[in-house]
Amino acid sequence: MIFKNIGVFSGPDLEYINSTNLKISTKYFGNISNEILPEKEEPIIDCDGLIILPGFINAHTHIGDSIAKDINLDLTVNEKVNPIYGIKKHILNKSLPSHLASYMRNTCYSMIKKGITTFIDFREGGLEGIILLKQILKSVPINCIALGRIEYYQTDSQIQKNESISQEQDYELSIxxxxxxxxxxxxxxEYSDSILHYFSQTSKIRAIHSAETITSVEKSKKLTAKSEIMRALQLKPHFLIHMTYASKHDLRIARKYTDGIVVCPRSNATMAERVPDIYYMMKLGYDIAIGTDNVMINPPDMFREMDYLWKTTMAINRTKISPKHILKMATVNPGKILHINKGTIETGAIADCIFIKKHEIDLDPIHDPHASIVHRASESSIQAVMINGKIIYGKI
Ligand SMILES: [Zn+2]
Structure with a gap:
């Protein structure tokens, strides 16, 4: 299939080309060039008036709590989402799996409508939790990287004694x-050094919340006399999540051990926590990605997340940041962190993308395409969404 006369955010640098032709073969992007010739009977679609953008990768979600939107807004982070005693755990335990599944499915569709083609989910509930998510994904055409966990958390004294994993928990973990x-x-x-080290031995993706609140940072120092981030690094994580209260020192040290940080600034702000030091993370050369975090706290909308992150970071640091950097955090960077061959429009990459209406009332006229996407585009600017080379929402 060839898309003619289309605007493209091309390659890993999201270079904007106002009008070109783009080929898609099966589920991959082919050449991008004005010179492409169609093969025999290959369909050609005139896309004048459309811009193609890599599909958004929402790098951190908890869609399992979609049933609990805005419940007890005044609670603290721990009162809401602490894995041992937070109200979220209570709600998840008391809800029927079919009800949880129904709202999780709705969130998947909501994300597709907003141009999110891949999401990376932290799934609670042990084995049952992962199985429920995987079941839902069979009927919704969105890509998900599902990160599970055992429902086992240690007490302070077990952590101080550096207790290791039991045979039973080890078995559950392997499944x-x-x-x-x-x-x-x-x-x-929630874990001893011994268990964090044990988790690090899985050959699959490893990620961990870190320094989300001042309480968690202080607790780590009190409990172990070590920084929470230094302890989190024992997991050998592919990426750290939040880093809201990461000190400059911690950020410099962590840079030696991991390339990736996923920030969730709107989630942090909703909890009345501060916004992470994204400017300093950028200076250190991290691959920064964006996540929308718990659905119960924050709607999964990457347009809103980019807009918020761009402006708060500039306001805090009183320094201009290119909107292109922000757009990369929603597309190119998470693709790079996870090595998933997604997040860019280039030959050989998987064809996940968003078709944006150039002349939509909020965008037209577009003088700076990167800025227009970051702070003017919204769900209503989307003409269609493609996942794995197929249009799964809208029409072109
Ligand atoms: Zn989270």
């Missing part, structure tokens, strides 16, 4: 890692 795409660990404050 979960077979079904899941990796491990999504709630935080270093």
């Amino acid at each position: 979960i890692t077979k079904h899941a795409d990796g491990l999504g660990i709630s935080g270093a404050n």
